[in-house]
Amino acid sequence: MARFVIVPQWQGSPSSRAMQLIDGAQAIAGDLPRASCTTVDIPLEAGEAVETGVHRFSTLRRTRELVDLELAPITEPVMLIGGDCGVAVGAVGHAVRRHPDLAVVWLDAHPDLHTPDSSTSGAFSGMALRAILGEGAEGLVLAPGGVTTDRLVLAGAREYEPAEEDAAIALALTTLEASELSDPGALAAAVAATGATAVYIHVDLDVLDPGAMSGVTASVPFGVSLPDLLAAISGVRRVAPLVGSSITGFAPASPEAAVDDLGTILRIVGALA
Numbered sequence: 001m002a003r004f005v006i007v008p009q010w011q012g013s014p015s016s017r018a019m020q021l022i023d024g025a026q027a028i029a030g031d032l033p034r035a036s037c038t039t040v041d042i043p044l045e046a047g048e049a050v051e052t053g054v055h056r057f058s059t060l061r062r063t064r065e066l067v068d069l070e071l072a073p074i075t076e077p078v079m080l081i082g083g084d085c086g087v088a089v090g091a092v093g094h095a096v097r098r099h100p101d102l103a104v105v106w107l108d109a110h111p112d113l114h115t116p117d118s119s120t121s122g123a124f125s126g127m128a129l130r131a132i133l134g135e136g137a138e139g140l141v142l143a144p145g146g147v148t149t150d151r152l153v154l155a156g157a158r159e160y161e162p163a164e165e166d167a168a169i170a171l172a173l174t175t176l177e178a179s180e181l182s183d184p185g186a187l188a189a190a191v192a193a194t195g196a197t198a199v200y201i202h203v204d205l206d207v208l209d210p211g212a213m214s215g216v217t218a219s220v221p222f223g224v225s226l227p228d229l230l231a232a233i234s235g236v237r238r239v240a241p242l243v244g245s246s247i248t249g250f251a252p253a254s255p256e257a258a259v260d261d262l263g264t265i266l267r268i269v270g271a272l273a
Contacts, residue, residue, distance in 0.1 A: 002273035003078045004032050005070055005091075006039040009063050011047055011056040012086030014123035015217035017251050024215060024250030025083050027258040028265055032081075040066050042083075052137040053116025054124050061139045064090050079272055082248030085112065086124040088202045089131045089142065095200045095244035096146045102243070103151045103196030104132060105187065105236060107229070108204035109220040111157040111164045113171075118163035129154070130167070149173055151194045155180075155187055155232070156207035159220045178207070181228045188235035199240040201233060203268055205249040215252035215261045226264055233271040245272040 008025035010018040029037055040063070047059025054060065067090040071078060075098075080091040085108065096102045106112070112129040115136055119126055127136050133152070134144030155176040160168070168175060174193075180186045191199055206216040209223035224232075236242070247268060252258035 002036060003074060003076055004029070004037045004081055005067070005078055006037055006081045007042065007063065007067055007083045007087040008039070009042050009060070009083035009087050011059045011063070012084035012124035012128070013217060014055075014121040014126065015251070017217050018084070020251035020253070021083050021217070021249070024252055024258065025081050027252060027255070027262060028081050028247070028250060028269075031262055031266055032269070038070060040070055042066065049122065053119070053122060054127070054137045054140065055122035056124070057137060057140070060086060060124050063087070064140060067091070068094070077243050077245070079244075079269070080246040082246065084125040085202070085204045085246075085248040086128045088246040088248060089128055089140065091244055091246050092132050092147065092200055092202070093142045095198075096142070099198035099243050101151070101196050101198065102147065103153065103191050103194040103199045103240065104147050105153045105155060105191060105199060105201045107156050107202060107207040107224075108154075109157060109206040109218070109223060110159050110204070111154055111168060113164040113167040114161070118167075133171070151196050153187065153190045153194070155190075156224050158222060178222060178224045181224050181232045184228070184231035184235050187232040188239045191236050192239045196240060198243045199236055200244040201236060201242060201272060202246045202248070203229070203272070205247065205265065208264070213261055213264055215257055216249050217251045226267065230267060230271045233268075242272065247272070
């Protein structure tokens with residue numbers, strides 16, 4: 001049975017709907033086997049930047065410590081349910097400590113490649129992938145070299161800010177457009193090319209086309225269809241064992257709206273679990 005860790009963090013999001021990420025994480029958890037779920041009690045306060053350039057840094061740092069403590073004794077694959085996508089950084093760190101040659105697949109409408117210096121919002125969710133690469137505010141980033149650019153695949157991103165475009169080019173990242181995921185073997189081939197023997201898959205739900213997923217903080221047109229996403233995940237799992245995963249970004253407008261999207265989300269959970 002899969003192991004789920006629920007982290008309803010909202011402080012990393014720049015959205016005015018950020019607190020609805022709490023409701024989204026709790027709604028997903030409500031449809032998972034209770035005996036397999038652990039919820040991390042995140043701090044209630046918004047937090048302070050503490051001269052880091054990261055909005056709400058102090059609370060984000062405390063939540064990261066709580067996630068690290070929760071994951072530390074776990075040896076089997078874990079699926080982390082957020083919250084904003086900043087929570088995935090600690091989960092990737094846990095996976096790479098156990099599998100040093102880990103590949104990371106980042107499925108997101110946004111590339112999340114900012115640093116505190118380039119971000120105009122200061123939102124950590126927009127820095128999450130750069131933090132995985134070891135760049136950013138101390139206390140939130142992984143150790144440099146843990147995940148290298150040649151073992152990272154960014155897929156489905158279609159809303160880049162100029163600094164993120166520059167970063168993707170400078171880092172020579174492997175990227176796949178949302179349309180390329182209509183080929184069920186494309187993502188698997190990209191992962192196989194990394195030479196990694198284990199993989200972590202992160203899914204921010206805004207990678208999906210708005211027609212397939214409405215309950216996100218920032219919908220971006222021309223996203224991935226649900227069948228294409230499920231087929232891509234399945235293909236990756238055939239080329240490398242899945243040792244960790246995360247699903248983030250669910251921010252339903254109401255309990256009734258949450259019901260409309262939960263069927264889609266649970267199919268993604270099933271593909272990862």
